[in-house]
Amino acid sequence: MKTTYQxxxxxxxxxxxxxxxxxxxxxxxxxxxxxxxxxxxxxxxCPVNSCSLVSCSIAPPREQPNYYEQKKDLKTSKQLFPEYGDVHSQVLQNVVERVKKVYERYTVPDKNGKRSGKPRYKKVGRYRSFTFPQMKVDSIQGNRINLPKIGLVKMIVHRPIPVGFQLKTTTIVKKAEHWYISLVLEDVSIPEFIPDIIPTAENTVGIDVGVNSFLVTSDNEVIKNPRWYRKSEKRLALLQQNLSKTKRGSRRRRHLGKKLSKTHNKIANQRRDFHHKTAKLLVDNHEVIAHEDLAVKNMSKRVAPKIDDEGKYLPNNQSQKSGLNKSIIDCGWSQFLSILTVKAAKAGRLCVAVNPSGTSQKCSNCNQDVPKKLKDRWHSCPHCGASLDRDLNAALNVKQKLIQRRSVGRHDRNAQAVLNS
Known part of the structure; x- marks a missing residue:
């Protein structure tokens, strides 16, 4: 079993x-x-190696740089630039490994035939972490950690490291003006436990995440949306406006840049803390938790442009969609569902994603289609007369979809929890 502590x-x-x-x-x-x-x-x-129009041939292509060749070439970098001798060798090797990963995502399609965008060069201040791939067993000494070529560094141990876990990998991360350390811990004796639980009406709760309310459970429990980004939006806009007026490289620009990054970091911390507390509340009170398998990235995309026959762009309500996209990203659904899955797995509970198709449009009482627009926040069924909140109706549908499965067990794809915190 592997876990990560920061x-x-x-x-x-x-x-x-x-x-x-x-x-x-x-x-x-x-x-x-x-x-x-x-x-x-x-x-x-290009696969062409000669020109059919000219008698001369094209020069043969040079060999493709790979991970091992670039790793060997690090010796040359240390000879040409002696300052690289102060950096731990495995830290530099990890840099080459990162390049290998981003390059392969760009050149090699995934299982769906899609590739990532072209990787970009890192500007000053955009490279924020370095990794020690291997650490000694006794590196942690109380509230200090012994980093190679750096020495003992003090860390705030706000929660104890679990007994029996060994330190595998260490990553130093810079966020705003603060430094953090991520420890990858492993205990081989503990298997990755995925409980075999049969969802029933008594032990299962369905949740529906939203924008007006952060989530609504099938038991009609409503958790308000704190809107951390929206509350700090005016301050961020003012800081960004003042930053744009400063001269590049000036002391005031650096000062405002630090203020801006601190504000963003505070918002992220507030959101993450709220997600952890909400997830713990659900895990403590329910044995099985069902949620929609949301494609948040697709939900927060821009609206496709509309073009008439003359090639002119038509209104497509992108300004309204931009506000919705901002609210969706402010909620942080992906991060919350990931935290919820991990906490459930560690507590021996089950968190399962179900198909979101029809959860908002079907009636939870008679299972008939009741078409609604996004602005319609109340569900009124003309077939059976059911009348309830739209989000509560969706949460009940999510719960029923999971219960209708015969069982959820070790081989369920949606129930496989990755134990990383």
Whole structure:
């Protein structure tokens, strides 16, 4: 079993300077290795090796840079730039591994035949973490951790590390002006436990996430949407406006940039804390939790443009959709459902995603279609006379969809929980 614990670091002045210098060196190394791969891709991806119109042949393509060749070439970087000798070798190897992953996502299609966008070079301040792929067993000493080539660094242990777990990987992350450490812990003796539970009407609750209310359960429990981003939107707009008026490279611009990043970091922390508390409340009170298998990325996309016969763009209500997209992203449904799944698995409970088709349009009482627009917030069924809140009706449908399955067990694809916190 693997799990991840994150703690805040309190490095001294010398250690903070080392962190900053390592991030900058890793950023430059990342851009260099990425440029090697992208330049080869742009020059040699064409399968043509000779020209039929000219008698001369095209020069043979050079070899494609790969993970192992770039890893060997790190010795050359250390010879040309001695400052790289101060960086731990495995940290630099991890940079090459990151380049390999982003490049393969761009060039190799996934199982659906889709590829990621072209990877971009990291600007100053955009490379925010470095990783130690291997750590010694006794690296953690009380409230300090012994990092290779850096020494003992103080960390705030706000929760104890579970007994029996061994430290595998360590990642140092910079968020705003603070430093954090993510510890990947593993205990081989504990298997990944997925309970075999049969959902029933008594042990199952259905939840429907929304924008007006963060979620509504099938027991008619309503959790309000805190709208963390919306509450700080005016302050963010003012900071961004003042930042745009400053001169690039000036001291005031750096000061306002730090203020802006602090505000964004605070909003993210507030949202994450709310998600953890809400997920714990559901896991403590229910044995089986059913939710919709939402494609949040598709729900928050821009509206497709409308073009008439003359090629002119027509109104497509994108301004209204932009406000809805902002509210959806402010809720953070994907993060919440991920946290909920992990907490349920660790507590021996079950969290299952069901097909969201028809949960809002069908009546939970008679299962008949009752078409509604997004602005219609009340469900009134003309067939059976049921009248209730739209979100409550959807939560009841989600619960019924899960109960209608014969069983949910170890081989259910939606019930496989990845134990990462």
């Amino acid at each position: 703690y805040r670091l309190r490095p001294n002045k010398r250690q903070a300077q080392i962190f900053e210098s390592w991030l900058e060196l890793c950023r430059k190394q990342y851009n260099f290795r990425l440029d090697e791969r992208l330049s080869w891709w742009s020059e040699n991806r």
